[in-house]
Amino acid sequence: MGHTRSDNGEETLVSIDGTLDALTAPELRPTLDAIVAEGRKNVMLDLSSLRLIDSSGVGALVSLLKRVRAYGGEVRISGLRDQPLAIFKLLQLNRVFPGQPGA
Amino acid sequence: MGHTRSDNGEETLVSIDGTLDALTAPELRPTLDAIVAEGRKNVMLDLSSLRLIDSSGVGALVSLLKRVRAYGGEVRISGLRDQPLAIFKLLQLNRVFPGQPGA
Amino acid sequence: MITLSVPGSLEYRDVAVRVVGAACKLFGPPKRDDRRASEPVAAVAPEEKARGELADAFVMAVVSAFSEAFNNLALHGYRGVTDKSALGRIDIKVYAQPIDDESGAVVIEVTDTGHAFDPAQYLELPDELPERGMGLFIIRSFMDEIRYEKGPPHTLTLVKRWSLASSTAAASP
């Protein structure tokens, strides 16, 4: 798993690639925790290079979503495909996470 | 392993990608045999997408080289890198197969 | 049959997942119909595409389910084991269960010597926005059969069936 964070005015973009699972999700946590600590309200997750996700990886993203919503922000996702898309559909999370703004 | 052959005037270009090994080399043989049967004299092997080769894969390419040379042709290689490059160096075949014309 | 044995720790998950993924390619729905190799490419193409999708979806489902099972063993089954040298192992068997030329099943048996559990207890998602407790739901959703035999050693058996009938039906004009 690799990830990058970039802030563009109001928006925070986090791109995650490779495998987000029980082994690698802890590496992502500090970045997600910082986003919450800073109270970023407009978070976009670019998952177009995410190849594989498991329930631990999903858990980390859902936890981010809940915390950001708690202070009135929103977490959007884009680029979901293949196995991660199948997992999001199965857990009915593709309805919970909104897509691109305006999409 | 995947491979494509294209003829451009005198030159025949064969691009090989993926893994060329004991299991997949037999799939390449008919293409190489046809090149020899047609007496093509100017053969270029593009190995830039070849990821892994083993001694059986090398054997198939050396066999082509010998047969093409036997009727006065030449087999060149280009794009060799990573593991295939290491194998060609070890077997001192990078000296035997000439590179790009003029290189 | 392929057998793999690794220590019961998350670091070994990647090795195990690779083996299961490769095993699905060997034992799952075939991508190519070798009997039709002599037919013109155009006739074979739509069916090959449907087969490719069937095979990819099969691997995706089995790998997803197996990964959750492996996580559970490393995180719950061997929970509390601090001495690495005393860590139990995870033994994996993967084999094909042929049905006929057009269908079959892949069976994965995962054996451990850690804590036992009762999979019948975890039938539903705990929450609308779950952060945990999704593993068994994923396993159940993606596999056709799940069996648990309490030991020790405990064995979790996962079965996924495939049939070319569904893919060829979809591909027929």
Added chain:
Amino acid sequence: MITLSVPGSLEYRDVAVRVVGAACKLFGPPKRDDRRASEPVAAVAPEEKARGELADAFVMAVVSAFSEAFNNLALHGYRGVTDKSALGRIDIKVYAQPIDDESGAVVIEVTDTGHAFDPAQYLELPDELPERGMGLFIIRSFMDEIRYEKGPPHTLTLVKRWSLASSTAAASP
């Protein structure tokens, strides 16, 4: 230790090579120096690059050698076995042999019940333009040690050592 067992046939080579490749990442030279995680990236970068190259070359060498050993078993060791159900197996053990913090070795033991052979007979390349007979040369060139114990079962042991000293030396200004 990781153990894998597959039928002695070429179709299973890919599974075995994946396991050996993944095992090299676990047991071979580490790519990252966790002790330096708190240091600034610029100080760590050149050394990380050298380590990355060391690790990649290590995996490349071991995977190349192991692939040849597997080929030989499927093509020569189990030569002449036509009844697939009677096909012998290839058992593979991979483990780390720690030396110290900065060096170690990866050991691969490959066991079979097929024809025996004498590796000491194949020390040189047969020809200037060889089409076969390169396998054992590749194994010998890429590994530090090769041992053969005749059985049955026969065991071929391949050892590859690594040392960070060589990579850090190269990366020092």
